[in-house]
């Protein structure tokens with residue numbers, strides 16, 4: 001057993017065991033369906049591309065920066081998002097940026113991208129601070145009541161939900177946050193469960209059944225989004241993200257978004273931006289709680305940069321080690337561990353022929369851990385991002401936000417809130433996960449721990 005507190009020892013946190021390669025196709029497919037992260041064989045960790053035939057479809061798994069860049073950037077016209085990702089997302093956000101294609105996507109993207117520009121981030125940062133203050137009040141109340149225990153994923157989901165509610169929705173009065181939060185969790189759970197029918201190549205127009213529970217959750221989400229948009233005065237919509245969404249227009253054509261597009265993008269921001277950031281913080285706190293040196297370095301850095309006061313937007317670029325911990329967390333546990341594409345033309349990736357209709361799985365999780373590309377890939381080592389500052393420039397082997405024209409539109413917002421939250425929480429609280437908690441990795445659209453991570457919390 002590793003002594004995680006010994007600075008000379010490597011800390012290897014939980015990882016998804018690969019297939020051995022000796023399983024037959026039935027067992028391998030079954031493992032993939034139960035938990036895709038455990039469904040990659042040793043070849044996927046050794047080779048840039050691995051191709052298999054599943055039923056009638058050829059699937060190519062790409063785990064190499066060159067192949068990823070070809071699919072996402074240089075040969076982007078040869079691909080579209082995979083029918084499965086469309087079918088998973090469409091019930092919730094049919095007309096939103098996450099799923100639309102072609103000219104509709106280009107028009108929306110041109111309109112939405114400026115909303116996430118640095119000048120808006122600086123304006124949204126105080127809302128993150130406000131959410132962190134309220135979160136601290138809640139934790140302090142738990143500590144004072146003598147409990148001092150939180151479940152990390154739930155607590156971080158609460159925090160990032162409140163950050164989004166303030167910054168995206170303008171913290172509307174009368175919104176039933178608890179009900180909406182619960183509906184979001186159900187919608188993601190239902191959408192993220194892979195079923196045998198998902199492996200069939202069904203036509204894009206065929207709806208994916210989500211059952212009465214999923215339908216009820218979606219109705220709650222849509223009603224909340226409609227109500228929020230209806231409250232906005234188009235002439236004075238406000239300067240949170242909903243306000244920006246209502247007033248946004250394509251700089252090229254001057255065209256705004258339809259009401260349906262506004263609603264679906266609002267829902268899309270919640271789907272794409274709530275759990276992903278919550279999971280980044282959950283895993284980061286788990287890693288830090290198990291690695292004393294990292295904890296001490298963050299506390300020291302944050303005190304030197306921000307003293308005891310609020311962590312602010314202008315501090316972020318000086319919190320280089322804290323940012324490196326966020327990056328290393330997203331390397332080991334990329335919240336979106338896989339992206340799917342379908343070839344729309346015959347083409348070549350990593351020198352291999354890809355036929356029109358083939359599916360390409362961009363396995364970010366595997367690329368982030370392949371020994372071909374990383375020294376000691378399973379070791380938690382935030383300093384690798386300080387030793388090589390080029391790593392998080394979005395070009396190479398580290399790709400938590402995707403790349404190319406469809407790169408995550410909310411990446412700057414996500415990094416801002418993750419750094420501000422981690423810096424504040426680690427400086428102000430000692431958060432210790434139960435030492436017997438060794439979660440397995442589970443993929444349900446996002447990469448989650450398979451169990452609760454209960455942690456004790458003390459004020460420093």
Ligand code: HEM
Nearest residue numbers: 098269272273276277335336339401402406408409410414
């Ligand atoms: C740590 C947090 C996050 C991670 C790891 C993440 C990851 C990703 C990835 C990998 C993609 C590309 C998917 C693909 O190409 O198939 C993506 C797209 C997207 N993300 Fe994020 N995301 C995060 C936070 C956010 C936030 C906070 C928002 C909004 C508030 C957001 C909104 C979106 C949208 C709208 C897209 C679709 C962009 C397009 O297709 O043009 N994400 N995200």
